[in-house]
Amino acid sequence: MLERLKANFPLLHDRWDDYISCFKRMQVAPKTILLKEGDISHKAYLIEKGCLRVSFDKNGTDVTFQFFFENSTVSSIESFTKGLPSEFSIETVEACTLWWIDKTDIERILNEVITIPAMRKQILNTMFERTINYMHHFLSFIRDTPEQRYLNLLEQKPYVVQRVPQHYIASYLGISSVHLSRIKARIARKAS
Amino acid sequence: MLERLKANFPLLHDRWDDYISCFKRMQVAPKTILLKEGDISHKAYLIEKGCLRVSFDKNGTDVTFQFFFENSTVSSIESFTKGLPSEFSIETVEACTLWWIDKTDIERILNEVITIPAMRKQILNTMFERTINYMHHFLSFIRDTPEQRYLNLLEQKPYVVQRVPQHYIASYLGISSVHLSRIKARIARKAS
DNA sequence: GTCAAACGATAACATTTGTTATCAAATACT
DNA sequence: AGTATTTGATAACAAATGTTATCGTTTGAC
Numbered sequence: 001m002l003e004r005l006k007a008n009f010p011l012l013h014d015r016w017d018d019y020i021s022c023f024k025r026m027q028v029a030p031k032t033i034l035l036k037e038g039d040i041s042h043k044a045y046l047i048e049k050g051c052l053r054v055s056f057d058k059n060g061t062d063v064t065f066q067f068f069f070e071n072s073t074v075s076s077i078e079s080f081t082k083g084l085p086s087e088f089s090i091e092t093v094e095a096c097t098l099w100w101i102d103k104t105d106i107e108r109i110l111n112e113v114i115t116i117p118a119m120r121k122q123i124l125n126t127m128f129e130r131t132i133n134y135m136h137h138f139l140s141f142i143r144d145t146p147e148q149r150y151l152n153l154l155e156q157k158p159y160v161v162q163r164v165p166q167h168y169i170a171s172y173l174g175i176s177s178v179h180l181s182r183i184k185a186r187i188a189r190k191a192s
Numbered sequence: 193m194l195e196r197l198k199a200n201f202p203l204l205h206d207r208w209d210d211y212i213s214c215f216k217r218m219q220v221a222p223k224t225i226l227l228k229e230g231d232i233s234h235k236a237y238l239i240e241k242g243c244l245r246v247s248f249d250k251n252g253t254d255v256t257f258q259f260f261f262e263n264s265t266v267s268s269i270e271s272f273t274k275g276l277p278s279e280f281s282i283e284t285v286e287a288c289t290l291w292w293i294d295k296t297d298i299e300r301i302l303n304e305v306i307t308i309p310a311m312r313k314q315i316l317n318t319m320f321e322r323t324i325n326y327m328h329h330f331l332s333f334i335r336d337t338p339e340q341r342y343l344n345l346l347e348q349k350p351y352v353v354q355r356v357p358q359h360y361i362a363s364y365l366g367i368s369s370v371h372l373s374r375i376k377a378r379i380a381r382k383a384s
Numbered sequence: 385g386t387c388a389a390a391c392g393a394t395a396a397c398a399t400t401t402g403t404t405a406t407c408a409a410a411t412a413c414t
Numbered sequence: 415a416g417t418a419t420t421t422g423a424t425a426a427c428a429a430a431t432g433t434t435a436t437c438g439t440t441t442g443a444c
Contacts, residue, residue: 078327124316124319128319130323131322131323132270135326138330141330141333142255
């Protein structure tokens with residue numbers, strides 16, 4: 001996993017062994033809570049295999065608002081960066097193989113890496129893309145009906161629908177699981 | 193306006209005159225369109241006085257999704273950075289006094305400024321805050337009822353409710369203007 | 385293999401929200 | 415001042431969505 005990553009960062013090869021040694025591999029069962037809402041985050045995760053979801057409590061019901069799959073990095077970014085209690089929980093959906101790294105290590109590496117102009121550009125770009133993603137995801141809540149959001153998800157990220165239980169998807173789409181069932185039935189009716 | 197800004201960037205004072213000369217001042221009437229959905233953005237704006245809104249077309253109806261007030265910078269960030277057609281329009285709500293700067297100038301200044309470690313930190317932090325803001329705004333759509341979102345807006349940004357016509361606010365909250373009227377009536381009823 | 389839990393579909397009913405139309409008040413324009 | 419435009423409230427009705435309950439199927443644990 002980490003060897004594969006190396007190819008993406010040719011500029012860091014001389015420091016790579018040091019960076020790699022900061023990552024620890026772990027195997028986790030489904031439905032394991034990696035970070036609990038209200039706790040302070042000290043770790044970031046890199047997903048080798050499996051699927052995570054990020055959720056929060058809304059008057060007693062659990063609401064999913066993001067999914068993460070292979071090769072993504074996951075952390076409660078605000079809690080991680082500012083040391084505040086996390087607004088979210090992070091939980092495995094499937095059995096996962098993860099790499100985790102401690103906050104202090106990440107900070108050290110980042111300080112070192114950001115001095116390289118090409119890396120700086122890449123990091124800024126990643127942050128930028130993340131903002132754009134939030135914006136688009138948010139926009140689809142304003143712009144589209146739940147049915148359209150579901151169809152978009154099917155088209156743009158079919159693996160989500162295939163791998164994640166439906167009630168998580170419903171809350172991710174902002175609707176009840178009953179309503180998602182109805183939407184699926186309606187789509188099937190139209191198709192026939 | 194620009195002199196006031198200077199105090200925030202002590203590290204840039206020796207280059208400040210050059211930077212300042214890139215900004216042009218303009219006066220604009222209410223309801224003036226500064227950028228039209230579909231056009232490519234070449235300018236960023238800094239608001240000295242007045243209020244802008246960012247909107248897009250949803251099947252023929254105009255939907256507002258952001259407001260900007262004094263001392264904010266506004267651009268169609270994706271269009272501006274990537275040179276893509278803008279997904280949004282930018283329009284004045286009130287009569288405005290603005291400063292605008294061309295894309296090429298901004299890029300030149302940014303490349304220069306980002307080499308200064310303290311400035312780099314500040315820029316990264318600004319991008320970070322912007323992402324967090326999107327996340328929170330987005331979360332309130334999932335987490336809160338329209339009534340709660342309106343109450344939050346009243347509490348956290350009362351000037352928005354005071355300065356912006358109600359139908360813009362309704363679409364900003366993701367509801368029809370009729371529904372916002374009902375919510376206000378319900379709140380008034382409860383209060384009495 | 386058996387049992388319990390998780391998952392998903394569906395029905396019935398309640399609530400929320402949108403749409404259209406109408407009216408009154410405020411504002412802008414000339 | 416007079417008129418048109420914008421703004422906001424409200425009513426009546428339609429559509430969308432949530433809630434609760436039930437049932438069959440699948441999955442997982444032992």
